[in-house]
Amino acid sequence: MLIEVARVADIADGGMIAVSVKGKEIVICNYEGRFYAVSRACGHLNAYLNSGTLDGYILTCPLHFAQFDITTGEALSGPVPPDPDPLHATADLKTYPVQVKADTISIDI
Numbered sequence: 714m715l716i717e718v719a720r721v722a723d724i725a726d727g728g729m730i731a732v733s734v735k736g737k738e739i740v741i742c743n744y745e746g747r748f749y750a751v752s753r754a755c756g757h758l759n760a761y762l763n764s765g766t767l768d769g770y771i772l773t774c775p776l777h778f779a780q781f782d783i784t785t786g787e788a789l790s791g792p793v794p795p796d797p798d799p800l801h802a803t804a805d806l807k808t809y810p811v812q813v814k815a816d817t818i819s820i821d822i
């Protein structure tokens with residue numbers, strides 16, 4: 714089900730915003746004019762990724778610097794320093810399909 718979450722003008726190129734939709738916390742990222750939606754909680758220990766940094770398609774967690782590909786949700790690298798607890802393995806991020814129509818960004822959730 715498509716839900717409107719933002720206007721294109723709300724998210725500058727290289728920027729991101731956090732939205733809450735149907736009880737899910739999501740980050741919408743603008744990567745070179747294309748928009749991607751991933752879960753807001755880091756795949757390591759759930760830090761809010763919208764407080765991190767977006768460099769191209771790579772989103773870096775503000776807490777322990779794990780990195781994720783926003784186009785796929787893939788965890789590219791784990792925390793720094795590495796977390797020795799196997800229960801804290803870094804999971805990929807959930808991704809959500811994004812649709813842009815005119816100036817409206819919607820996600821399929």
Ligand code: FES
Pocket residue numbers: 755756757758759760774775776777778779791792793
């Ligand atoms: S909570 Fe994100 S890297 Fe640890």
